[in-house]
Amino acid sequence: MAVSASRRPAAFALLLLVLGAALLFDGFVTASIPHFKNPILNAVVGTINPIGSGVTLLIVCVALAVVSRRLRRPRLHDAACISALAFASAGLIEFSLKHLVGRPRPGAALASAGLLGPSFAPDIDSFPSGHATSVFAVATVFAAYYPRLRWPLYALAAAIALGRVYLARHYVSDIIAGAALGAIVAACLYRYRQTLPGGITLERSADRSH
Numbered sequence: 001m002a003v004s005a006s007r008r009p010a011a012f013a014l015l016l017l018v019l020g021a022a023l024l025f026d027g028f029v030t031a032s033i034p035h036f037k038n039p040i041l042n043a044v045v046g047t048i049n050p051i052g053s054g055v056t057l058l059i060v061c062v063a064l065a066v067v068s069r070r071l072r073r074p075r076l077h078d079a080a081c082i083s084a085l086a087f088a089s090a091g092l093i094e095f096s097l098k099h100l101v102g103r104p105r106p107g108a109a110l111a112s113a114g115l116l117g118p119s120f121a122p123d124i125d126s127f128p129s130g131h132a133t134s135v136f137a138v139a140t141v142f143a144a145y146y147p148r149l150r151w152p153l154y155a156l157a158a159a160i161a162l163g164r165v166y167l168a169r170h171y172v173s174d175i176i177a178g179a180a181l182g183a184i185v186a187a188c189l190y191r192y193r194q195t196l197p198g199g200i201t202l203e204r205s206a207d208r209s210h
Contacts, residue, residue, distance in 0.1 A: 015180055
């Protein structure tokens with residue numbers, strides 16, 4: 001999961017390149033979305049979108065941490081705890097960036113083009129996507145603890161993030177930035193998990209007892 005030090009500059013450059021390309025095509029993608037609307041996609045997006053809403057994932061992670069601690073499942077407990085911490089940490093950064101950047105959501109452009117109802121009220125907190133930040137933060141941690149679930153976790157996270165574009169709540173660049181932010185914060189916390197205050201991770205305690 002971690003990127004080696006020698007590859008970090010290249011990875012960062014690639015991220016900037018992808019983000020820059022996304023910025024160029026944001027308008028085109030947003031304008032094209034209404035033409036792809038259909039009942040099946042509406043149902044799929046409507047089902048998975050709540051997963052990344054508000055503090056849903058935070059509540060799930062905290063509940064998992066409590067239950068797994070009682071069941072003496074240190075691996076699941078640690079994954080849930082680090083995920084909750086990643087969710088909160090990345091969320092604070094994302095929230096700050098939203099209000100520093102103040103980017104209008106794509107719905108504003110669609111409303112001005114007459115593609116949305118006249119009652120639509122645009123927001124100015126589009127960049128980065130909170131959904132993408134939270135789902136990729138949690139997915140990255142769980143993928144590190146459960147490598148076999150890596151691709152299903154990232155696929156679900158990507159689907160949730162893309163759903164925000166489908167709903168005209170974010171641009172593609174918003175979800176790329178959010179996904180990168182969530183993944184980077186989660187990767188850092190996972191890498192330095194052994195330095196976290198005692199009691200957060202149980203696997204460390206279990207290792208000492210053997």
